[in-house]
Amino acid sequence: MSQDKGIFRKLGKPLLQGMIPPPGLFPEKFLDALSGLCSLRGKVSRLTNVERLITTLRHREPDRVPCCPLVISGSRRLIGASFPDFALKPETTTRALMAAFDLIGGEVVIPMLDLSVEASDFGQTMIYPENSTPHPDYDHPLITDHTGYQKLKRINLRDARRMHSLVEVLRIVTRQVGMKGVVSGFCFGPLGVLCMMRGAEHLFRECILYPTEVMAALETITGVLAEFIEAQCETGVAAITLDTLFASHNGLSKPLWEQMEGPFVRELSSLIRSKGCIVGVHNCGHGSYFDSQIRFMEPQIMSFAELPEGCNTLGELKKRYGDQVVLMGNMNTSLLAHAGPCEVIQDAKRLIEALADGGGFVLAPGCEYPPNAPLENAFVLAQAAKLCT
Amino acid sequence: MKESIQQVIRTIDELDIDAICSVVQHCLDEGISPEEIIESGISTGLSIVGDKFESGQYFLADLVMAGEVVREAMPVLQEKMNPDMTAARERVILATVQGDIHEIGKNIVGLILSANGFEVIDLGVDVSASKIIDTARTTGARLIGLSALLSTMVGSIRDVVEASAKAGIRNQLKIVIGGACTSDDLRLEMGADAYGETAIDALRIFKGFIAAT
């Protein structure tokens, strides 16, 4: 009884604040019944954004596919902000992301800054170009040889300026989005974070030659990421997306990935679930290992840019993984940067036809909407979700 | 093909970094020239690994590791190389264009070129057009390879072409582009001289330019 009370409090508080409670706290049966009802209602009237997503996440057909335009640093253009301001000033980031949500639309918002947030807090020197996404100063990597991995020091989240900024952004965005959509936090996987402090090539080589040393660093990083994730969950986000780029042909072999990063992301995904949040996984690599990532992280959503290993067509992908995870993606980012609106609509149609049957699909770019591309196609993408169903 | 050369190919294909130096040394001891070891052994080994990567049998980490295996063997070979050969080596400037930090593809191109006797001047990533053209002027390099993976940064290729025209050296240079977001159409649009899809293409194109002069 007292346990029930606790759950009601956990559900009630966010609801009273106009926010979505952690979805994992709702009983499965309730979510099934609700999504069943929404799916029925969707046949005759329009669903709200959240209803549409709940239905999709429960693998039932909503009124139309939901969309996540993934306009991240591209959103800065809507408010005339620079790349460094977007990356470093939480107030600017929030304004830009909310402008994108309000103007472009979509049901899912994934506020993030860039892929170097965690690394820069560990002490990696950064470059903040005026006209492009921030990145590590590769001439001065934090880890300079294989002995550096074990020397990597754990940092305190309180002193982590950039991670703190993202938590701040999430806190405001979840409030402002409220019940109008679903917000997901974001965390680069420990191997990705390490790549930003060592450089991809050295890291790959050393995963093969010095696995024990590399794993020591991964453990240190995972400890910090766990705190980071907890802080993100407390902001009221409904989901957290983990990026495990190197579980793909653009990274390590499958057994090596399972050995190196698998156990750490298992820990992080369990933590996310224990907070009642949905686990999302993003991987924009070629031939991503869906099977391993599903086994280690048990995600509810997989966001992808390329066909996973073992699938030659979208049809095969849907057949093999469509009932295990909600698929999100995979519009080509080059197409979004260069094609005209009709091509984007045609491509959306192709994806919806292949993947939306029976629910379980979110229309989205395969990776962040190209930060410097004109934003017209982001608007078209969000509209295409409405048109092509 | 000689068994010892085949052994070089196998060692690269198996990514055996511990064995490569002795395998290469064995070839040298048999009297095979460093040039032949590079041409028939190392290049073939790398292209097998490259093909396996393209077909999904190998992973990026393996590709990088194969590079590492070759890098390990280079000092052994260079020691025995004909000094005339090394002096006459053609220079190639490689860079990832401004605004883009993807370096792996470029580095693989660099490795294949240096394994085939080119002198590679690697300017790194996020390199401005002026730095590339200044380097061409100061080193006298005529060949430039530009790598681009971010579609929104492809304008940086045109910047290099224009900067070379402005410096009055456009017709002395051959500018080759590559990287996941490039294509032959893009080459035309940007005014570059050639487009290569893979690192092996890069080698073929640069060799072609040298042969034509």
Ligand code: B12
């Ligand atoms: C690894 C990777 C990263 C790593 C890079 C590590 C490093 N140090 O290089 C990290 C994680 C750091 C990264 C960061 C980012 N990335 Co990235 N990344 C990739 C990924 C997964 C693989 C790229 C790679 O290394 N491929 C392997 C190499 C061997 O292939 P290659 O580069 O194509 O090279 C071959 C050929 O093209 C050719 N070649 C290459 N260069 C040249 C040159 C010449 C002259 C010739 C002839 C041939 C040639 O030879 C090579 C061997 O055959 C791709 C996705 C993908 N599926 O390709 C995304 C991708 C390139 N990234 C992308 C993006 C958007 C980013 C970020 C902006 C993300 C962010 N929000 O922060 C940042 C970039 C910031 C910046 N300013 O550049 C997008 C680009 C979209 C677009 N079309 O514009 C991609 C395509 C992902 C996607 N599907 O959307 N990324």
